Amino acid sequence: MSRRLSALIADDEALARHLIRDYLSRHIDIELVAECDNGLQAAKAIAERTPDLVFLDIRMPKLDGLEVLELTGRRSGVIFTTAYDAHALQAFDLHAVDYLLKPFSQTRFDEALHKARSLLGHAASALDTLLQSAPPLKRVLIRDRDQVQILAVESIDYIEAQDDYIAICAGGKVYLKTQSLADIEARLDPQLFVRVHRSYLINLARLQAIERHGRDGHAACLQGGKRIPISRAGYERIRGVI
Template identity: 55%
Template structure:
């Protein structure tokens, strides 16, 4: 089994190495001290399993999973129990709460072996309900080759649908992300972002005015950008800004 160990603390990585040493079939293919290193290593090394800390500089463990993908299995390792539900939402095979024993570690590794063998995810049935309780996004991650852009949602002017992608417009720049517009809409704060058209989500704070044409409406942004507004979108805007 090919394994990557990710933690910003040397001692924490050392403990995982020590516990893994008891398993002869394990090969540690990379160790990482932050989220950016982790995304690169997971992409390049194609591990079977990742032991992943949650609270780290630059990118947290959940953002690593978003950027690196879910081909690998993940065991989250953290000192904070409040992240347990979210860990299972991203289909983690286990959740190790520091400090943990060799016995508990071995149990988690056994769960990973079962998962790699194709066993069904025991928490899949609760994922939808759990996601509904998530807080709105406060930043969006966009992978651009070897680079990762981290964009605070308050900097976003509008988002445009482009087939299976979205174009995120922020501070005069455009960023392409592989995500459906409807999926992103459900994750954003409904009090700040509104779907004004089937192809556009708009940051309410960026609106300068609404113009009425002969048969349609347009939102004029503070930078002069003009976006179409559907009838239902107009009602949503009116409800938010009065």
């Protein structure tokens, strides 16, 4: 590439950021535009600066690396840098850009950069699969202007599809998130959340009863009195887990 690439480093360890910064200094075609020491700061910087490359630690305060990807929708130019190998095999098997296990050398770093330059713009499907193959979500992240709402999944009553958004209903409040119902369904524990209708996911912990609705229909009665329509396919799904 003829133009310079922009890069962002997100790591809660100052020494790790310094090492990556030093390794990057030997590549004159790359400009470091931001350094972040926690996931929330990284998500904000990625959204504001849209760097070509992101060097992302997995375990960080406030948000972990996978949560940063979920919140920002970032799917290309990401190189994981971490001391933990829990996701390493997934990353390599799925051909993600790269996964640098600390401590890594300049040579190994340069290999990752070479791969990133080649794959830049073509890594979306691999990272999507990595996110979907991660453990079930324990919290859902919702960006609201300059703030991030963090909802524990157990606090969610139900989720409703609304055009290009989903409405997440929890504790009497409704939070809108730009995501499809199918996407969030793939990330939730299927033993806890069930698709009872093409437009609804419900938290089984909030289910009080299943009522007959009309001649052949059913409805889920949730705590608080909310009734959710259940399709025929949804009725079979819910019968399989309760």
